[in-house]
Amino acid sequence: MNFTEIAQNRQSCRKYDGTKAVEQEKLDAILNAAQLSPSACNGQPYHVTVCTGDTAAAVAKATQGMGMNKFVSDAPVQLVISEKPYCRTAAVGSKLKHNDYRSIDIGIVAAYITAEATAQGLGSCILGWLDSEKIKSICDLDGDIRLVICLGYASADDKLRVKKRKDLDELVSYK
Numbered sequence: 415m416n417f418t419e420i421a422q423n424r425q426s427c428r429k430y431d432g433t434k435a436v437e438q439e440k441l442d443a444i445l446n447a448a449q450l451s452p453s454a455c456n457g458q459p460y461h462v463t464v465c466t467g468d469t470a471a472a473v474a475k476a477t478q479g480m481g482m483n484k485f486v487s488d489a490p491v492q493l494v495i496s497e498k499p500y501c502r503t504a505a506v507g508s509k510l511k512h513n514d515y516r517s518i519d520i521g522i523v524a525a526y527i528t529a530e531a532t533a534q535g536l537g538s539c540i541l542g543w544l545d546s547e548k549i550k551s552i553c554d555l556d557g558d559i560r561l562v563i564c565l566g567y568a569s570a571d572d573k574l575r576v577k578k579r580k581d582l583d584e585l586v587s588y589k
């Protein structure tokens with residue numbers, strides 16, 4: 415798959431085949447892609463915790479407040495993205511330029527992870543509706559939890575949807 419094909423085929427998967435495990439080689443490919451992600455001053459201010467089994471089930475529950483994200487329990491792997499401190503130069507740059515580089519960096523690593531998941535034939539969904547304190551305690555992490563990404567094989571009947579996006583002339587302008 416080239417990048418355009420990945421972008422066209424990636425979508426938030428909300429229907430998983432809970433009977434199919436994710437192979438370690440596929441998980442490794444996804445984590446290797448995450449490692450290659452760019453970040454402000456190359457600070458990589460995040461950590462990825464791979465959760466499976468009972469830990470994945472507990473993390474899934476922590477994304478389901480107020481009846482949300484029920485589908486997450488069927489995904490066999492949950493990747494927890496937690497914050498790490500800025501490196502010194504990114505901390506200074508962020509303060510001086512009033513720019514939240516860490517959130518940008520975390521968004522990019524999530525994009526790399528989900529793009530590689532698609533390339534590996536796996537479904538994924540980025541989750542921002544989560545209970546950070548609960549997941550910190552489940553995973554024994556200090557940094558705030560910014561995202562969970564669920565991973566697994568999509569159900570056979572989970573078809574590619576038509577993408578709803580802004581028109582290009584609203585999204586882009588030339589000056």
Ligand SMILES: Cc1cc2nc3c(=O)[nH]c(=O)nc-3n(C[C@H](O)[C@H](O)[C@H](O)COP(=O)(O)O)c2cc1C
Nearest residue numbers: 424425426427428483539540541542543544561577
């Ligand atoms: C930062 C972020 C947080 C998100 N949180 C959730 C979530 O908690 N639950 C969910 O079902 N989808 C969540 N999504 C998925 C978006 O709803 C989805 O990407 C968007 O509607 C576009 O659809 P697509 O991913 O299928 O192309 C999140 C996406 C991002 C980038």
